[in-house]
Amino acid sequence: MERETFVAALTQEGFTELVTVRRDAGALEDHAHPFEAKALILAGEIQIRTGGDERLYQIGDVLHLPANMTHAERYGPQGVTYLVGRK
Template identity: 60%
Template sequence: MEREEFTQILAREGFKEVVTVTREPDGFLDAHTHPFEAKALILRGELQIKTGSAEQTYQAGQVFHLFADEPHSETYGPEGVAYLVGRK
């Protein structure tokens, strides 16, 4: 998916806050939650998200979606990761 198409989807779905997040190579965040729903497009690099017993790896062009207060952990690939995320 391309950035422009993704931002149009976010607007239609009511995601008013849109930011770009960049994370360091081979980094991670232990289990945590966010008080907002998040939908993000991977711009470059790789991100692995673990929710409960499910684990998914996302690469450039792929989209992930997390609900508000959904516990998850994050691991970043050897090149780090950058993603465009809508929050609501």
């Protein structure tokens, strides 16, 4: 997905806080956020594990996590950069 299309969709869906996040290679163990998050991968890659399911997201992919969903994150060898909307 293109950045402009993503930002327009976030706005229509009521996401008011937009943040660009950069993570180095590595991982975050199980945790949850008190906000809903929808992110567009701009560079690198990230794997998200929820329950027994794990999915790889790469450039152009969009990931969506509901508020308070426990998940783990693993960042690719070059890390990851993503634009995330929070609400």
